[in-house]
Amino acid sequence: MKTTSFSTTFMPVRLLPQFRLLSTSLPATHFPPMKFAPTLSSSRAVPLLSRVFPLRLRYMGLGFRRSLQTERAFSTRAFRGPRTGSGSELPRGYERRAGGASKSLIEDEAELSDWVSELRSDSPRGREDELEGRRGRVRERGTDRESYPMKKSRRESDSGDFGESRRRDFRSPNQSFTRNGGISKRFDNKSEGDKKDRPFPPRNNRGNSNSSGEFGDSSRRRFPNPNESFSRNSGISKRLDNKFQSDDDKEDGLFPRRNTRRNSNLKADSFTRNGGVEGLRRGGRETGKILRVMDDTEEKEEKLTGVRIEDLLSEEESDTAISDDDGYGVLREKSATSLFGSDNEVSVKVLPKSSPGSSDSYLSESRFDQCSVSPLSLKGIKDAGYEKMTVVQEATLPVILKGKDVLAKAKTGTGKTVAFLLPSIEVVVKSPPITRDQKRPPILVLVICPTRELASQASAEANKLLKYHPSIGVQVVIGGTRLALEQKRIQANPCQILVATPGRLKDHIENTAGFATRLMGVKVLVLDEADHLLDMGFRKDIERIISAVPKQRQTLLFSATVPEEVRQICHIALKRDHEYINTVQEGSEETHAQVRQTHLVAPLDKHFSLVYALLKEHIADDVEYKVLVFCTTAMVTRLVADLLGELNLNVREIHSRKPQSYRTRVSDEFRKSKGLILVTSDVSARGVDYPDVTLVIQVGVPADRQQYIHRLGRTGRKGKEGQGILLLAPWEEFFLSNIKDLPINKGSVPSVDPDTKKKVERALSKVEMKNKEAAYQAWLGYYNSNKKVGRDKHKLVELANEFSRSMGLDNPPAIPKLVLGKMGLKNVPGLRSK
Numbered sequence: 001m002k003t004t005s006f007s008t009t010f011m012p013v014r015l016l017p018q019f020r021l022l023s024t025s026l027p028a029t030h031f032p033p034m035k036f037a038p039t040l041s042s043s044r045a046v047p048l049l050s051r052v053f054p055l056r057l058r059y060m061g062l063g064f065r066r067s068l069q070t071e072r073a074f075s076t077r078a079f080r081g082p083r084t085g086s087g088s089e090l091p092r093g094y095e096r097r098a099g100g101a102s103k104s105l106i107e108d109e110a111e112l113s114d115w116v117s118e119l120r121s122d123s124p125r126g127r128e129d130e131l132e133g134r135r136g137r138v139r140e141r142g143t144d145r146e147s148y149p150m151k152k153s154r155r156e157s158d159s160g161d162f163g164e165s166r167r168r169d170f171r172s173p174n175q176s177f178t179r180n181g182g183i184s185k186r187f188d189n190k191s192e193g194d195k196k197d198r199p200f201p202p203r204n205n206r207g208n209s210n211s212s213g214e215f216g217d218s219s220r221r222r223f224p225n226p227n228e229s230f231s232r233n234s235g236i237s238k239r240l241d242n243k244f245q246s247d248d249d250k251e252d253g254l255f256p257r258r259n260t261r262r263n264s265n266l267k268a269d270s271f272t273r274n275g276g277v278e279g280l281r282r283g284g285r286e287t288g289k290i291l292r293v294m295d296d297t298e299e300k301e302e303k304l305t306g307v308r309i310e311d312l313l314s315e316e317e318s319d320t321a322i323s324d325d326d327g328y329g330v331l332r333e334k335s336a337t338s339l340f341g342s343d344n345e346v347s348v349k350v351l352p353k354s355s356p357g358s359s360d361s362y363l364s365e366s367r368f369d370q371c372s373v374s375p376l377s378l379k380g381i382k383d384a385g386y387e388k389m390t391v392v393q394e395a396t397l398p399v400i401l402k403g404k405d406v407l408a409k410a411k412t413g414t415g416k417t418v419a420f421l422l423p424s425i426e427v428v429v430k431s432p433p434i435t436r437d438q439k440r441p442p443i444l445v446l447v448i449c450p451t452r453e454l455a456s457q458a459s460a461e462a463n464k465l466l467k468y469h470p471s472i473g474v475q476v477v478i479g480g481t482r483l484a485l486e487q488k489r490i491q492a493n494p495c496q497i498l499v500a501t502p503g504r505l506k507d508h509i510e511n512t513a514g515f516a517t518r519l520m521g522v523k524v525l526v527l528d529e530a531d532h533l534l535d536m537g538f539r540k541d542i543e544r545i546i547s548a549v550p551k552q553r554q555t556l557l558f559s560a561t562v563p564e565e566v567r568q569i570c571h572i573a574l575k576r577d578h579e580y581i582n583t584v585q586e587g588s589e590e591t592h593a594q595v596r597q598t599h600l601v602a603p604l605d606k607h608f609s610l611v612y613a614l615l616k617e618h619i620a621d622d623v624e625y626k627v628l629v630f631c632t633t634a635m636v637t638r639l640v641a642d643l644l645g646e647l648n649l650n651v652r653e654i655h656s657r658k659p660q661s662y663r664t665r666v667s668d669e670f671r672k673s674k675g676l677i678l679v680t681s682d683v684s685a686r687g688v689d690y691p692d693v694t695l696v697i698q699v700g701v702p703a704d705r706q707q708y709i710h711r712l713g714r715t716g717r718k719g720k721e722g723q724g725i726l727l728l729a730p731w732e733e734f735f736l737s738n739i740k741d742l743p744i745n746k747g748s749v750p751s752v753d754p755d756t757k758k759k760v761e762r763a764l765s766k767v768e769m770k771n772k773e774a775a776y777q778a779w780l781g782y783y784n785s786n787k788k789v790g791r792d793k794h795k796l797v798e799l800a801n802e803f804s805r806s807m808g809l810d811n812p813p814a815i816p817k818l819v820l821g822k823m824g825l826k827n828v829p830g831l832r833s834k
């Protein structure tokens with residue numbers, strides 16, 4: 001197994017002749033001439049590329065007849081974006097646009113900065129100087145408002161035009177999702193019926209021959225494709241173990257980011273969240289959008305609620321009281337039909353888990369070995385169990401291998417990580433090897449991920465691909481350890497590929513000797529979950545990081561969601577002539593058709609019982625259940641986990657208030673397990689690749705549309721089926737307008753029988769008071785920062801007190817005056833202060 005350590009044994013690296021082929025271009029036969037000329041004549045390009053991607057070229061309407069096999073995804077699709085003379089071609093149906101933004105959102109940030117500076121004197125934690133320092137530095141770097149004037153180039157308007165003028169039907173026999181809002185044939189039988197009243201058969205009854213044996217071993221699963229490695233999951237886990245075991249400092253490094261980067265880079269948010277968040281909220285683009293900080297609730301809750309991490313650490317460190325009891329016996333007591341109504345609303349009958357590999361729609365017909373990557377990478381890919389490229393890999397690889405900047409959008413769980421890692425590795429392969437005497441060997445590839453879990457996962461994936469490249473090292477810097485120890489580690493293990501979370505990376509740039517020099521070697525910069533990284537909570541860190549890497553570089557932005565705002569500001573990172581590759585057809589759903597989505601609207605005081613009832617129902621249906629329950633904040637997550645534990649469900653919790661060691665352990669356990677519920681904050685919302693998640697429940701309004709999509713995307717990965725339930729209170733229904741284009745149906749609220757209700761109340765009474773108090777405060781902070789709910793403070797307090805009653809506290813917990821002041825809730829009737 002490859003480790004992250006750097007080996008001094010170098011493999012001879014030779015540039016393959018095929019690479020040269022990929023710098024060729026194709027003729028732009030259907031599109032207006034572009035601004036820049038192709039690098040090579042098109043007459044040469046087509047045959048050459050057809051050798052490299054023979055199947056793909058047939059999709060392109062370049063004079064080849066489509067074969068039946070290849071017709072699958074691209075039958076009636078047309079190009080969406082302008083074909084640049086220098087751009088390689090995409091299969092029809094992919095949207096690719098050249099050019100970047102038409103409008104900068106930096107104004108918002110300037111507004112925010114101004115507003116924050118007004119608040120600085122309120123800071124309880126002495127962050128003013130740091131903030132000022134940051135502002136100063138940003139200005140120095142020319143990344144302030146003036147540096148991003150509103151621009152609307154011809155190219156930009158062109159791309160918009162193309163966006164409107166070309167539409168594709170992505171329907172195909174192999175692709176289980178259609179791009180124009182329909183459900184493909186593959187799922188017609190099931191989904192259409194099921195949406196109404198026909199439940200999916202329980203998993204145990206599935207006739208699928210694959211399902212029975214292959215799930216026998218709970219620690220492994222099999223895919224019908226022999227090349228998909230069944231050991232993948234365990235492989236990843238082991239690597240993660242290694243990685244974290246090498247971080248011997250992690251146990252004692254208690255949230256150093258909080259004292260360093262966190263305290264310095266998120267001041268704007270911290271102020272806004274604690275004190276009158278109005279200014280920041282006004283920056284939100286969506287109705288009800290809550291501007292997010294960092295990866296998760298890590299910062300958010302502290303700022304929203306005044307609950308300080310430091311106050312919680314000791315208890316968190318010793319918090320091992322997690323129920324391992326299996327509540328199967330109890331849970332099967334109730335039949336599904338009695339729980340769920342059968343009126344004209346959609347029944348929330350929980351899906352059985354999909355049969356393994358029930359759909360391979362995420363795969364393309366192109367194989368990796370048809371692609372111009374080094375033989376050693378191909379060996380690594382093969383060992384990882386990958387044979388065919390996924391749709392996004394097929395679409396992006398040739399373009400990235402040519403050296404273009406790319407902004408890529410592809411649905412959740414469709415292999416974006418490999419899509420950016422593989423061509424990045426090829427850049428390293430082509431670069432001169434590190435020599436022993438190099439004191440500060442350059443970092444050639446820098447991958448930024450918003451969460452620690454995601455960064456670890458990406459580095460594990462990189463290690464898989466690098467199995468036969470012993471001279472190429474990967475390191476990960478993610479925080480959760482003391483900076484000094486991480487400094488030592490990266491010094492002892494030089495690497496060409498660095499995967500990092502933004503805050504910790506910034507810490508290293510500013511505090512690690514020689515690190516900035518090493519970054520000057522960066523040839524490829526990747527922003528995974530790019531829309532999130534370019535969001536307010538991260539943007540300043542990202543700008544700082546961008547200013548620390550060379551201008552002459554290739555930049556790759558990947559995400560499952562690319563809202564218009566991000567298209568408009570992506571020029572912060574991307575070259576103007578970047579390619580926008582969108583494998584999610586505009587007008588079609590951004591979620592997977594094979595994931596059944598339901599929303600339930602029920603009074604807040606019923607939510608705990610409903611969550612329990614839904615889980616019971618799901619567990620009774622599917623012994624191999626694997627459920628994620630998303631909660632609004634870390635402290636609410638803890639409360640719900642406590643409650644479900646008291647109810648004897650097999651539950652784990654993960655959120656930012658847990659030490660990194662704990663997070664890693666739980667994450668690994670959930671990755672490998674079946675029959676487990678993970679209650680989580682948004683630390684698990686994006687990117688985390690837990691295989692075979694059967695159900696995602698989202699309790700309370702998500703931060704925004706994107707967050708809803710990413711959370712839901714933890715199920716239905718790699719073409720599998722899944723189910724999502726969004727549980728809202730009546731006053732949260734406004735959120736539905738943000739996702740009205742998604743195939744989400746209204747579900748009939750299950751009736752909760754009196755016994756269940758009593759049981760839940762009893763369990764709630766056993767939950768520790770301090771956890772309820774913290775949850776109340778967190779809840780108040782979260783909704784206070786919600787544009788819609790937080791607008792009317794009186795109403796907000798009423799609702800918070802309703803939440804308090806739902807926990808069994810008729811008398812709402814008192815909140816420190818300072819916190820109330822920061823929330824802008826001083827003297828609001830109904831609140832108790834202390």
Ligand SMILES: Nc1ncnc2c1ncn2[C@@H]1O[C@H](COP(=O)(O)OP(=O)(O)OP(=O)(O)O)[C@@H](O)[C@H]1O
Nearest residue numbers: 386388389390412413414415416417418560687689
């Ligand atoms: N070519 C391939 N063939 C089969 N499996 C693949 C291939 N490429 C990637 N995978 C697997 O697909 C799964 C999902 O990949 P990944 O996590 O990169 O998805 P993603 O698109 O980044 O999802 P998200 O949007 O949630 O971050 C992983 O388990 C990965 O190992």
